[in-house]
Amino acid sequence: MKKYYIFLVLVLLHFLSVAQRVNIYFNALLNGKEIQFDSIVINNEKDTLQINQLKFYISNIQFLKGDEIVFTELNSYHLIDFEMPATTSISIKTFRSISYNSIRFYLGIDSLTNVSGALGGDLDPTHGMYWTWQSGYINFKMEGQASKSEAASTEFQFHLGGYQVPFNSLQQIQLNATDENINLVLNVDPFLHSIDFSNNHHIMSPTKKAVELSELLAKNFKVRKNE
Amino acid sequence: MNKLHYILFFILLSAFTTRESNLSYPSSWPKPSYDFSKNPIEKNKVNLGRVLFYDPILSDNNSISCESCHSPYSAFTHIDHALSHGIYDSIGTRNSPALMNLAWKKSFMWDGAINNLDMQALAPITHPLEMGSSIKNVVIKLQASKKYRQLYFQAYGDSTVTGEKTLKAISQFLLTLISANSxxxxxxxxxxxxxxxxxxxxxxxxxxxxxxxxxxxxxxxxxxxxxxxxxxxxxxxxxxxxxxxxxxxxxxxxxxxxxxxxxxxxxxxxxxxxxxxxxxxxxxxxxxxxxxxxxxxxxxxxxxxxxxxxxxxxxxxxxxxxxxxxxxxxxxxxxxxxxxx
Structure with a gap:
């Protein structure tokens, strides 16, 4: 009987303990400014481009104090789609007060989830972030037009993904963060400047280039200090 | 507190985990590769999957169903066609495979492009030479159908159509295609x-x-x-x-x-x-x-x-x-x- 009381007390404590909310806001910058979708900007001075679509998966969010993981979000899969403003922020309830000095997450979807069959919510294949001709999630998708692209209607399409070696494009990112409101900024300039649009305007399968570009993107996530 | 989460999780898990599969197959056969715990076989889900399998609604112009290339009378392949035929009289590049005993397969397609039975249907639904549609369009069309709202309700207790439910229902029907009586x-x-x-x-x-x-x-x-x-x-x-x-x-x-x-x-x-x-x-x-x-x-x-x-x-x-x-x-x-x- 005593055991049950202890259990009940634990359950009560569980619900009484102080909940905390951590909000993560995502922004994407082009030429130092928030991306204006479908509007033409100058890239590398000599050519122009416009971004029509930008979507990526953020998964397995954890908060750390030093090397210790103080909180892991369960079922942590978020599709960030800049065309749908509601998806560009994540609110995490921690159920208790936590103190942390860094945040860690994946850009992309882990290999186990990639082989787990049909999944729902943000992982539902209706979101257009799952390859159909070959199984696997698209971790990062950017589409648009570039004046230098020699594709039909000067388009470019970068669908980065792949979960199997040697083309596993999943990236782990860890950044210093202490606030309850975290502004995560992706600067897409280095990514776009690294691409020669005249001979590389499409990536739509797991390749070495997809892995390299994913690594470059991962390096360009930063936490912007709150003003 | 983490421990408590685990305890609660396992209590919930034990309540909802059903038998591995309700399918019958010879006891001498190896263990299936398909993870039935994520999609336990239920009659109403099999029924939904079967209706989907025979419905050309999965193709862009409602002309091609799964059955078009996988007829039951030829053990679910396209009899007498070397290469599969698709939408607008297009011809594919490979011979459509027969469908049976799919729970024992680890990968699908002639080249193993597909890693899970659930995701298999995405390929023909999307391929421009097969059904030429997308799972997103299919879900929109199914949601607009009274018939399917009822079938999804019977299968899932909820008439909302999603990609996950659609693909899992198709898997359920395919998993029942067991040939072990030759x-x-x-x-x-x-x-x-x-x-x-x-x-x-x-x-x-x-x-x-x-x-x-x-x-x-x-x-x-x-x-x-x-x-x-x-x-x-x-x-x-x-x-x-x-x-x-x-x-x-x-x-x-x-x-x-x-x-x-x-x-x-x-x-x-x-x-x-x-x-x-x-x-x-x-x-x-x-x-x-x-x-x-x-x-x-x-x-x-x-x-x-x-x-x-x-x-x-x-x-x-x-x-x-x-x-x-x-x-x-x-x-x-x-x-x-x-x-x-």
């Missing part, structure tokens, strides 16, 4: 006997073929180059298209031989119409290359009579009960029981 199976159970010719063919089969076409499923589910000369138009490199690894050139998924009598033409591009042509390929048509299956490096020698004996054994893999099973055919009894659109 003469071969009856002989193995001790209920029937092989003729002298079949018996001789079985011995030759075990000696020459069964390392790849492994019993009891008659495939080891691996990929192999069986020495076919490259088709100069299709230039299909098989598994290499997926792995980008040249050691996988010309390797294709080893198909099951069950119901082979019904599934002609044969090979990934349907180049052989008759089993005798297949026999002749293995004895005198093999092209040697770096990736040729090691088991085919040594020439297979068979007399004309021995070839006939092997074929007579292969015909014992025909499962008439499977091919004519009324639970697998067009679901008119389910469709007549739900709302009309």
């Amino acid at each position: 003469k071969y199976d009856k002989v193995m159970n001790g209920d029937e006997q092989f003729s002298t010719q079949e018996k001789n063919g079985y011995a030759l089969f075990q000696k020459n073929c069964s390392s790849c076409h492994r019993e009891p499923l008659f495939t080891n589910d691996e990929f192999a180059n069986n020495g076919l000369p490259e088709n100069p138009t299709l230039k299909d490199k098989g598994r290499m298209h997926i792995t980008l690894d040249s050691t996988d050139a010309y390797k294709f998924k080893i198909p099951t031989l069950r119901n082979i009598e019904y599934t002609f033409p044969y090979m990934h591009d349907g180049r052989f119409k008759k089993l005798s042509e297949v026999m002749n390929h293995y004895t005198s048509g093999i092209i040697d290359s770096k990736t040729l299956a090691p088991s085919l490096k040594n020439k297979i020698t068979l007399t004309q009579n021995e070839k006939v004996d092997i074929i007579s054994f292969l015909l014992t893999l025909s499962d008439k009960e499977f091919v004519f099973n009324s639970k697998h055919t067009y679901p008119k009894e389910i469709i007549s029981s739900v709302a009309k659109d």
Whole structure:
């Protein structure tokens, strides 16, 4: 009987303990400014481009104090789609007060989830972030037009993904963060400047280039200090 | 507090975990690869999957259903078509495979492009030469249908259509397509006997073929180059298209031989119409290359009579009960029981 009381007390404590909310806001910058979708900007001075679509998966969010993981979000899969403003922020309830000095997450979807069959919510294949001709999630998708692209209607399409070696494009990112409101900024300039649009305007399968570009993107996530 | 979460989680888990599958198959068969705990077989989900399988609503212009290329009467393949036919009279690049015993497969397609049965249907739904649609459009069309809202409600207790529910329901129907009642199976159970010719063919089969076409499923589910000369138009490199690894050139998924009598033409591009042509390929048509299956490096020698004996054994893999099973055919009894659109 005593055991049950202890259990009940634990359950009560569980619900009484102080909940905390951590909000993560995502922004994407082009030429130092928030991306204006479908509007033409100058890239590398000599050519122009416009971004029509930008979507990526953020998964397995954890908060750390030093090397210790103080909180892991369960079922942590978020599709960030800049065309749908509601998806560009994540609110995490921690159920208790936590103190942390860094945040860690994946850009992309882990290999186990990639082989787990049909999944729902943000992982539902209706979101257009799952390859159909070959199984696997698209971790990062950017589409648009570039004046230098020699594709039909000067388009470019970068669908980065792949979960199997040697083309596993999943990236782990860890950044210093202490606030309850975290502004995560992706600067897409280095990514776009690294691409020669005249001979590389499409990536739509797991390749070495997809892995390299994913690594470059991962390096360009930063936490912007709150003003 | 984390510990508590785990305890609560396991209490919930034990309450909802059902038996592995409600499917019956011979106890001597290996354990299925499909994870039934994520999609336990239930009658109303199988029914929904069966209705979806036979409905051209999955294609962009409502012209092509799964059944178009996977007819039950040919063990769920496209009989007499070397390459699959799709929307707007287009012709694909490969021979549509027969569908059976799919719970035991680790990967799908001739090149293993698909890693889970649930995700298989996405490929034909999307392919411009097959159904030319998208799972997103399919979900929108299904949600607009009174019939499907009712079927989804019956299956999931909720009439909202999602990609996940749609794909899992299709898997449920496909998982029920179990062929395990051929003469071969009856002989193995001790209920029937092989003729002298079949018996001789079985011995030759075990000696020459069964390392790849492994019993009891008659495939080891691996990929192999069986020495076919490259088709100069299709230039299909098989598994290499997926792995980008040249050691996988010309390797294709080893198909099951069950119901082979019904599934002609044969090979990934349907180049052989008759089993005798297949026999002749293995004895005198093999092209040697770096990736040729090691088991085919040594020439297979068979007399004309021995070839006939092997074929007579292969015909014992025909499962008439499977091919004519009324639970697998067009679901008119389910469709007549739900709302009309």
